[in-house]
Amino acid sequence: MTEPSAYGSAGVGFIDGEYSPMAELRLPVTDMGFQLSDMCYDAVHVRNGAFFRLEDHLDRWERSLAARRYDTLGHGRDAVAEVLHRCVARAGLRDAMVTFIATRGTPASGHKDLRSCKNRLIAWALPYYGIVPDEELERGCDIIVAQTIRIPSEAVDPTVKNFGRLDFVRAVFEAYDRDARYAVLLDRDGLVAEGRGWNIFALTGGVLVSPDAGALEGITRKTVYELSERLNIEARAGRITATDLRAADEVFLTSTAGGIMPVRRVDDTAIGNGEPGPVTLRLKDMYWDLHDDPAYATPVNYDLAEA
Amino acid sequence: MTEPSAYGSAGVGFIDGEYSPMAELRLPVTDMGFQLSDMCYDAVHVRNGAFFRLEDHLDRWERSLAARRYDTLGHGRDAVAEVLHRCVARAGLRDAMVTFIATRGTPASGHKDLRSCKNRLIAWALPYYGIVPDEELERGCDIIVAQTIRIPSEAVDPTVKNFGRLDFVRAVFEAYDRDARYAVLLDRDGLVAEGRGWNIFALTGGVLVSPDAGALEGITRKTVYELSERLNIEARAGRITATDLRAADEVFLTSTAGGIMPVRRVDDTAIGNGEPGPVTLRLKDMYWDLHDDPAYATPVNYDLAEA
Numbered sequence: 001m002t003e004p005s006a007y008g009s010a011g012v013g014f015i016d017g018e019y020s021p022m023a024e025l026r027l028p029v030t031d032m033g034f035q036l037s038d039m040c041y042d043a044v045h046v047r048n049g050a051f052f053r054l055e056d057h058l059d060r061w062e063r064s065l066a067a068r069r070y071d072t073l074g075h076g077r078d079a080v081a082e083v084l085h086r087c088v089a090r091a092g093l094r095d096a097m098v099t100f101i102a103t104r105g106t107p108a109s110g111h112k113d114l115r116s117c118k119n120r121l122i123a124w125a126l127p128y129y130g131i132v133p134d135e136e137l138e139r140g141c142d143i144i145v146a147q148t149i150r151i152p153s154e155a156v157d158p159t160v161k162n163f164g165r166l167d168f169v170r171a172v173f174e175a176y177d178r179d180a181r182y183a184v185l186l187d188r189d190g191l192v193a194e195g196r197g198w199n200i201f202a203l204t205g206g207v208l209v210s211p212d213a214g215a216l217e218g219i220t221r222k223t224v225y226e227l228s229e230r231l232n233i234e235a236r237a238g239r240i241t242a243t244d245l246r247a248a249d250e251v252f253l254t255s256t257a258g259g260i261m262p263v264r265r266v267d268d269t270a271i272g273n274g275e276p277g278p279v280t281l282r283l284k285d286m287y288w289d290l291h292d293d294p295a296y297a298t299p300v301n302y303d304l305a306e307a
Numbered sequence: 308m309t310e311p312s313a314y315g316s317a318g319v320g321f322i323d324g325e326y327s328p329m330a331e332l333r334l335p336v337t338d339m340g341f342q343l344s345d346m347c348y349d350a351v352h353v354r355n356g357a358f359f360r361l362e363d364h365l366d367r368w369e370r371s372l373a374a375r376r377y378d379t380l381g382h383g384r385d386a387v388a389e390v391l392h393r394c395v396a397r398a399g400l401r402d403a404m405v406t407f408i409a410t411r412g413t414p415a416s417g418h419k420d421l422r423s424c425k426n427r428l429i430a431w432a433l434p435y436y437g438i439v440p441d442e443e444l445e446r447g448c449d450i451i452v453a454q455t456i457r458i459p460s461e462a463v464d465p466t467v468k469n470f471g472r473l474d475f476v477r478a479v480f481e482a483y484d485r486d487a488r489y490a491v492l493l494d495r496d497g498l499v500a501e502g503r504g505w506n507i508f509a510l511t512g513g514v515l516v517s518p519d520a521g522a523l524e525g526i527t528r529k530t531v532y533e534l535s536e537r538l539n540i541e542a543r544a545g546r547i548t549a550t551d552l553r554a555a556d557e558v559f560l561t562s563t564a565g566g567i568m569p570v571r572r573v574d575d576t577a578i579g580n581g582e583p584g585p586v587t588l589r590l591k592d593m594y595w596d597l598h599d600d601p602a603y604a605t606p607v608n609y610d611l612a613e614a
Binding site: 008022037038112114 | 313314315320322329332333334335336337339340341342343344345375376404411413414415416417418419420421422429431433436437438439440455456457458459461462463464469470471472473474475476477479480483488495503564
């Protein structure tokens with residue numbers, strides 16, 4: 001994965017009713033999904049030949065479609081699920097990241113009336129990857145608290161997963177300038193929101209807290225809430241400041257692309273003793289073990305690889 | 308222009324060193340310009356075979372490139388200008404809207420380090436169109452003041468023209484729900500910012516004011532400042548509330564795609580006597596007359612149509 005453009009060089013995609021090698025998957029530039037970020041998406045992963053929590057992802061997807069009024073997509077829930085199965089099956093992947101996108105589509109004229117667009121479904125399955133490299137998954141990753149603030153929910157609803165992420169882009173460049181690669185964004189009141197593609201948790205005094213506003217309602221985050229209950233650890237949505245974060249006993253990130261990812265350092269402050277903490281490591285193990293539970297697994301229908 | 312998908316059905320585009328009919332112009336979905344809105348753009352128009360204020364657009368474009376650090380684009384200012392000439396010339400257009408875009412490009416791996424991307428230049432020339440239909444240009448258009456707020460500059464710099472426009476999308480649907488088609492957004496302090504693709508002006512007591520923050524530094528807006536000086540009308544950037552807007556003597560929108568566009572009504576309030584006002588109409592005439600001034604016109608090099 002170190003070659004230029006290796007991202008997207010393998011895998012299978014879908015657009016406008018056709019499947020193609022991922023490397024050939026292209027979007028018309030006239031689609032408002034590009035020109036206005038007028039799109040929503042979801043991302044689910046496949047492990048050992050089975051989707052993890054597929055129904056939860058499809059539930060969130062359907063809420064996003066409704067919120068954004070993508071009602072001319074031409075693919076209901078079952079049809080979307082079938083496309084996802086087909087992408088994974090055609091790609092022949094046992095472990096995959098699967099992305100599915102609704103875009104507004106191309107408008108009838110230069111006036112760009114969004115009601116004149118036919119919505120478009122795009123999907124793809126790529127070999128599984130995580131946000132952070134394996135070595136950082138092991139030792140913990142270093143994040144910074146960005147000066148750039150998260151786009152507020154009064155402007156864009158953060159619970160509708162979308163590609164309108166220029167706030168994250170600016171924050172990530174702040175990280176690069178400080179010899180880091182990941183940035184968490186605060187809201188305008190100084191409360192921790194989220195980072196590019198991940199939620200965050202802080203463990204303080206035995207209680208796990210993840211931001212209660214300004215963030216995506218992550219499926220991995222939801223899984224952490226559930227697993228914490230099994231451990232009799234209180235886990236809840238709440239308010240966290242940057243100061244709280246730096247003072248926490250443990251901090252970790254959650255994402256479908258990587259699972260539970262320990263944080264070693266926030267700005268110049270080591271978290272705990274500077275190594276992944278016991279609760280983080282316990283949850284991480286439980287998270288991956290949960291993939292063997294049939295209640296969370298939807299086996300990929302590999303028979304759909306053909307036709 | 309009433310056929311579905313007529314937008315983009317004519318014209319010529321450019322991507323990855325190749326020209327193609329606009330209808331075939333597609334972006335790899337792996338480009339962070341799509342997945343993160345990590346892009347900037349500019350749009351210039353051609354009238355009667357000449358670009359209008361091309362150098363001003365290129366100046367703004369270069370500021371955007373620098374702000375967003377697109378430093379592996381592979382096309383300097385002159386090379387970009389040549390691509391624009393070629394798009395218009397190949398399309399054989401005497402009146403055109405010309406869009407040019409820098410995207411971050413495709414990252415090296417699923418970790419999506421933005422420094423691993425090779426930036427991409429995209430451009431296209433389409434037959435000229437305005438944001439609003441001709442009949443609304445004549446009689447004035449009706450706008451609403453949206454509840455959705457503009458993405459604040461602390462999150463995303465509004466002076467770098469970009470496609471991360473989900474705030475505008477939400478606001479436009481507010482307009483549709485209120486039998487209108489255009490929405491102006493306020494910032495979180497209740498000050499008027501801008502709409503999708505346009506700046507706004509209010510004339511009150513003989514003074515023209517356009518928002519001084521939270522908006523694109525429009526080239527048409529700049530032209531209005533210059534033309535107002537010729538008319539000895541004070542025109543300046545300042546603060547406008549929604550109440551100021553509704554109470555104004557005249558209101559108009561400015562955009563490269565349409566020029567100076569009178570506003571007839573804001574929410575349920577008629578502006579002035581409900582018809583385009585005299586200052587608006589005078590500026591509109593002067594704006595189009597200015598296109599004949601060689602100081603503002605760069606003739607398209609139609610010899611570049613071939614090869």
